Amino acid sequence: MEQYVIKGGNPLVGEVDIAGAKNAALAILSAAIMTDETILIENLPDVRDINVLLEAISEIGAQVERVDKSTVKINGSTIGNLSVDYEFIKKIRASYYLLGALLGKYKHAEVPLPGGCNIGSRPIDQHLKGFRALGAEVDILHGAIVARAENLHGSHIFLDVVSVGATINIMMAASMAAGRTIIENAAREPHVVDVANFLNSMGANIKGAGTDVIRIRGVETLHRTEYSIIPDQIEAGTFMFAAAATGGDVTVRNVIPKHLEATTAKLEEIGCEVEEFDDAVRVRAPHTLHRTHVKTLPYPGYPTDMQPQIAVTLALAEGTSIVTESIFENRFKYADELSRMGANIKVEGNSAIIDGVKKLTGARVSAPDLRAGAALVIAGLAAEGVTVVDDIVYIQRGYENFEEKLRSLGAEIERVSSEKEIQKFRLRVG
Numbered sequence: 006m007e008q009y010v011i012k013g014g015n016p017l018v019g020e021v022d023i024a025g026a027k028n029a030a031l032a033i034l035s036a037a038i039m040t041d042e043t044i045l046i047e048n049l050p051d052v053r054d055i056n057v058l059l060e061a062i063s064e065i066g067a068q069v070e071r072v073d074k075s076t077v078k079i080n081g082s083t084i085g086n087l088s089v090d091y092e093f094i095k096k097i098r099a100s101y102y103l104l105g106a107l108l109g110k111y112k113h114a115e116v117p118l119p120g121g122c123n124i125g126s127r128p129i130d131q132h133l134k135g136f137r138a139l140g141a142e143v144d145i146l147h148g149a150i151v152a153r154a155e156n157l158h159g160s161h162i163f164l165d166v167v168s169v170g171a172t173i174n175i176m177m178a179a180s181m182a183a184g185r186t187i188i189e190n191a192a193r194e195p196h197v198v199d200v201a202n203f204l205n206s207m208g209a210n211i212k213g214a215g216t217d218v219i220r221i222r223g224v225e226t227l228h229r230t231e232y233s234i235i236p237d238q239i240e241a242g243t244f245m246f247a248a249a250a251t252g253g254d255v256t257v258r259n260v261i262p263k264h265l266e267a268t269t270a271k272l273e274e275i276g277c278e279v280e281e282f283d284d285a286v287r288v289r290a291p292h293t294l295h296r297t298h299v300k301t302l303p304y305p306g307y308p309t310d311m312q313p314q315i316a317v318t319l320a321l322a323e324g325t326s327i328v329t330e331s332i333f334e335n336r337f338k339y340a341d342e343l344s345r346m347g348a349n350i351k352v353e354g355n356s357a358i359i360d361g362v363k364k365l366t367g368a369r370v371s372a373p374d375l376r377a378g379a380a381l382v383i384a385g386l387a388a389e390g391v392t393v394v395d396d397i398v399y400i401q402r403g404y405e406n407f408e409e410k411l412r413s414l415g416a417e418i419e420r421v422s423s424e425k426e427i428q429k430f431r432l433r434v435g
């Protein structure tokens with residue numbers, strides 16, 4: 006088990022390059038197996054979830070060739086197994102995208118129920134409703150989703166909740182269903198648009214991605230393409246809040262500022278100066294952070310994946326802030342850990358009430374999930390003294406070279422794997 010050890014107190018200063026978006030990449034890699042021709046994908050983030058999905062894709066028989074750290078070639082012509090192994094899939098949520106991809110291409114898929122972060126109950130009823138509407142028979146058998154169809158046909162699907170996963174999954178399967186599909190109440194996240202652009206570059210016919218009505222004309226085959234994944238808005242936002250919480254001045258590069266607007270607006274409300282460039286955003290922290298309220302919402306609202314990061318920053322703001330989580334019911338598991346660092350945070354229902362304190366103090370804390378883990382690292386960077394973050398395997402799911410990027414901004418952070426190393430770090434930093 007690895008840990009991060011952090012000596013807090015250094016304002017983060019400098020420039021940092023943002024990797025490709027994990028949550029776009031997971032869907033795009035799955036969609037890449039929908040043709041028998043070779044697909045080249047660039048700007049892949051080098052993170053655990055991506056590596057697990059690539060293993061699963063090669064396990065079902067596709068050819069996966071790593072060209073370099075952020076580029077991969079995939080050829081799905083050799084897929085011989087439509088049943089995905091539980092070992093791979095239990096680790097990640099986005100394994101469910103293999104359902105839409107395999108069902109679209111082969112009209113048959115067997116995928117174990119997905120894993121991912123334990124941030125709520127996370128049903129997949131809307132995915133299954135969509136597949137059924139396209140003509141598939143879907144059963145849950147022995148812990149796996151089994152979907153089969155003689156033929157898929159277009160349909161008019163109204164999603165009961167705005168779901169990123171269901172929107173993308175249905176879009177993938179419908180791309181190879183006969184006739185026209187309309188998805189209403191679709192998710193509008195940038196990664197939904199990125200997956201639609203990718204599928205269109207393979208010959209699909211998808212219109213309206215980025216709005217809440219997506220129209221798809223099914224095609225018989227998809228073809229080769231080369232595609233570069235959009236930047237990760239959540240990684241970018243995490244560094245932006247790290248700048249704010251540490252009193253720093255950070256420019257995040259290789260981003261699409263438009264995708265960061267909800268985050269930028271909140272940073273400005275709490276007193277940061279945010280400057281936008283074509284593909285970069287600079288965040289300068291104020292002397293004193295102001296309080297604010299925030300509620301997570303589907304895009305273009307404030308993202309749930311950025312909720313813990315703003316909460317730890319507000320723990321250091323003057324006054325009382327309220328953070329309301331409206332997407333996942335179990336996303337405040339970091340609150341007790343943050344309290345152990347001196348924060349004044351109380352969770353009531355789906356809101357956290359945060360009374361800002363002047364300083365946090367380093368403590369031993371545990372990452373309960375990916376984004377909460379990253380937020381506890383931010384807390385450690387801002388705190389006085391040494392913080393040890395356990396269970397960083399969650400953080401590694403979604404942040405490429407996290408500690409190296411933070412160190413390049415002046416953070417004192419190391420990845421260690423024993424109590425001896427933690428002790429050594431403590432002695433070194435004094």
Ligand SMILES: CC(=O)N[C@H]1[C@@H](OP(=O)(O)OP(=O)(O)OC[C@H]2O[C@@H](n3ccc(=O)[nH]c3=O)[C@H](O)[C@@H]2O)O[C@H](CO)[C@@H](O)[C@@H]1O
Nearest residue numbers: 028098099127128129130131132166167168169170171332
């Ligand atoms: C791998 C990936 O991309 N994960 C992201 C994806 O997760 P994921 O795709 O799982 O999240 P959804 O957008 O589907 O979930 C949104 C809401 O809809 C509910 N729901 C969803 C599907 C369904 O069939 N039935 C249902 O009730 C969920 O419980 C949740 O309350 O979008 C979330 C919301 O932006 C992000 O936090 C995750 O980081």
Ligand SMILES: C=C(OP(=O)(O)O)C(=O)O
Nearest residue numbers: 098099121122310375376
């Ligand atoms: C919650 C996340 O991922 P997943 O849906 O894969 O658990 C995330 O990326 O913040």
